[in-house]
Amino acid sequence: MAIFTTLDDLAQEIKDGTLIVLPPDYSNVPIAAVFALIRRRVKGLHLLFAPIGGIAGDLLIGAGCVKTLEAAAITMGEAGLAPRFSEAVQTNSIKIKDSTCPAIHTALQASEKGVPFMPLRGLIGSDVLNNRPDWQVITDPFDENHGPIVLLPAIQPDIALIHTRLADREGNVWIGKRRELVTMAHAAKTTFVTVEEIQEENLLEDERTATGTLPDMYIGAIARAKKGCWPLGLAGHYVPDGKAITEYVEAAKTQAGFEEWLEAHSVPQ
Amino acid sequence: MNCNQEEFLICTIATLLESSQHVAVGMASPVPGSAALLAREETKGRIDGLRLSMIGGDANNPFTDGGRELFDCSGQGRFDTFFLGGVQIDGQANINLVGTGEYPAMERRFPGSFGSAYMYFVVPKVILFRPEHTRRVFVPEVDFISAPGTSEEGVYRPGGPHALVTELCLMIFDRKRKRFQLASVHPGHSVEEVLDNTGFEFDIPETVPETLGPTDHRLELLRTQISPKIAKTYPEFVARVFETAD
Numbered sequence: 001m002a003i004f005t006t007l008d009d010l011a012q013e014i015k016d017g018t019l020i021v022l023p024p025d026y027s028n029v030p031i032a033a034v035f036a037l038i039r040r041r042v043k044g045l046h047l048l049f050a051p052i053g054g055i056a057g058d059l060l061i062g063a064g065c066v067k068t069l070e071a072a073a074i075t076m077g078e079a080g081l082a083p084r085f086s087e088a089v090q091t092n093s094i095k096i097k098d099s100t101c102p103a104i105h106t107a108l109q110a111s112e113k114g115v116p117f118m119p120l121r122g123l124i125g126s127d128v129l130n131n132r133p134d135w136q137v138i139t140d141p142f143d144e145n146h147g148p149i150v151l152l153p154a155i156q157p158d159i160a161l162i163h164t165r166l167a168d169r170e171g172n173v174w175i176g177k178r179r180e181l182v183t184m185a186h187a188a189k190t191t192f193v194t195v196e197e198i199q200e201e202n203l204l205e206d207e208r209t210a211t212g213t214l215p216d217m218y219i220g221a222i223a224r225a226k227k228g229c230w231p232l233g234l235a236g237h238y239v240p241d242g243k244a245i246t247e248y249v250e251a252a253k254t255q256a257g258f259e260e261w262l263e264a265h266s267v268p269q
Numbered sequence: 270m271n272c273n274q275e276e277f278l279i280c281t282i283a284t285l286l287e288s289s290q291h292v293a294v295g296m297a298s299p300v301p302g303s304a305a306l307l308a309r310e311e312t313k314g315r316i317d318g319l320r321l322s323m324i325g326g327d328a329n330n331p332f333t334d335g336g337r338e339l340f341d342c343s344g345q346g347r348f349d350t351f352f353l354g355g356v357q358i359d360g361q362a363n364i365n366l367v368g369t370g371e372y373p374a375m376e377r378r379f380p381g382s383f384g385s386a387y388m389y390f391v392v393p394k395v396i397l398f399r400p401e402h403t404r405r406v407f408v409p410e411v412d413f414i415s416a417p418g419t420s421e422e423g424v425y426r427p428g429g430p431h432a433l434v435t436e437l438c439l440m441i442f443d444r445k446r447k448r449f450q451l452a453s454v455h456p457g458h459s460v461e462e463v464l465d466n467t468g469f470e471f472d473i474p475e476t477v478p479e480t481l482g483p484t485d486h487r488l489e490l491l492r493t494q495i496s497p498k499i500a501k502t503y504p505e506f507v508a509r510v511f512e513t514a515d
Contacts, residue, residue, distance in 0.1 A: 024336060026325065026326060026327070027336070050336065051336060051384075052296065052380075052381075052383065071381060072381055072382060072383050072384065073296075073366070073380035073381030073382065073383045074380055074381060075296070075297065075380035075381075077296075077297065077325075078297075078503065078504075078505045078506065081378075081379065081380065082380070085378070086377075086378040086379075089368075089373065089374065089375065089378040090374060090375060090376070090377070090378050091374065092373070092374040096373055098367060098373075098381055098382060099381075099382075100382050100383070100384055100385065100386035100387050100415075101336065101340060101383055101384035101387070102337065102340035102344075102384060102387045103386070103387070105335075105336060105337035105340060106337075109337070120387065121344055121387060121390055121391055121425055122386055122387035122388070122389070122390035122391060122416075123386050123387065123390075124390075124420065124424050125414065125417035125420055125421070125424070126382075126386045126414050126415060126416055126417055127367075127372065127413045127414040127415070128382050128386045128414075128415060128416075129386070130414075131372065131373070145423060146423070147423045147424060147425055148423065148424060149425070177333045178335070179333065179334050179335030179336075179337075179338075180335035180336040180337070181335075182335065183335055183336075183337065235327055242504070242505065
């Protein structure tokens with residue numbers, strides 16, 4: 001069963017060099033856990049976004065925690081470009097594996113099914129494909145015209161790291177319609193979760209919550225984190241803090257400004 | 270009625286959606302999103318009325334099976350229209366969303382390819398939208414191909430570029446000839462201006478019409494009915510574009 005722990009202890013369990021998968025900005029991004037990882041000065045992370053990243057990626061990159069990054073994009077949405085990400089790529093200080101959204105979903109689905117690879121349409125003739133020596137183009141064995149198709153190796157993250165509104169005492173976690181979290185959790189070796197609340201009633205015993213519940217069998221650790229997505233939002237609970245995100249983008253244009261912002265906002269709870 | 274540039278472009282794109290059945294709108298696309306909402310509103314109640322599925326926020330977003338559902342539906346052919354942009358776009362309709370300079374340590378890095386390397390292949394009618402019409406954007410050859418405009422024979426490709434909408438003009442892409450053709454120039458601009466600001470070659474017909482501006486009715490609809498809907502996905506865009514209208 002999942003262990004119940006504190007935010008900082010949960011971060012201690014994420015070792016240097018771990019392959020972590022994080023959700024996109026609209027879906028339960030565990031920013032409080034990201035701050036905890038930065039506080040513990042984690043190093044050499046292999047960071048995967050399913051499939052797009054935002055401030056979580058920019059924070060970890062700016063704090064020097066990331067060795068490789070795989071994503072279809074890193075963006076701050078309406079607030080603009082991700083400043084620490086852009087500079088890190090421009091100065092070659094992280095290794096980037098540029099992907100495309102469905103390629104990441106598909107590679108995670110392969111891991112979910114326990115198969116070594118999955119095919120995907122598109123990609124042929126793109127520089128995304130040309131820069132991915134780990135992807136292969138084969139002749140589609142089922143196509144009578146013998147057309148090419150791309151094969152993507154399965155990606156099995158060590159840890160899926162997510163934030164949700166609710167868990168129960170049995171270690172079940174409610175994710176609602178955020179099904180990308182399910183794919184991430186199914187694909188990863190284990191899932192660490194930060195939550196707003198922990199309830200006594202078993203989420204699987206109520207049909208209305210059971211279908212939106214990630215069962216304990218996938219969950220390694222759970223820690224409480226109030227407003228754990230801030231400055232991002234948690235759907236149905238609180239909205240993104242647009243002002244804080246805009247301030248971050250402005251501050252993080254320089255490394256010094258980034259560090260100042262981090263100092264002011266990543267304090268332990 | 271006077272309209273600002275965003276309103277004009279929204280209406281220009283909405284006109285391009287007249288034959289569409291099901292439009293999908295991706296991330297960071299407030300102008301295409303507004304256009305699709307407008308086109309849907311205008312065909313509401315008709316059996317062949319436009320369907321719209323948007324991602325990026327919960328509003329106007331019908332998906333319940335995670336981030337992959339948009340792509341799975343696209344692979345099945347459920348959508349006929351999608352939008353893409355580019356940091357750079359070239360005359361073969363290759364698009365670059367990754368950055369400028371030599372990859373990977375580029376001079377200027379942008380977010381990344383998003384779903385383009387897949388969507389451009391599988392959605393039949395892709396409308397390219399890039400307001401900034403300069404030689405910086407419309408280049409002879411992109412620095413990085415996020416998604417190619419055309420493919421060799423044998424590559425599975427039901428989809429591809431249909432049109433390009435910019436602050437100056439509308440171009441239509443001819444997939445067989447692998448070239449853009451100028452279709453219309455927006456009011457207040459000229460063919461010369463388009464030529465001066467485009468870094469790739471394209472075809473110019475003998476007469477180039479002016480792009481039709483929005484009717485008063487359409488503008489009214491956009492400002493009163495559509496702006497509150499798109500505000501649920503893009504609040505900052507709406508605050509910027511519609512409060513300063515007129």
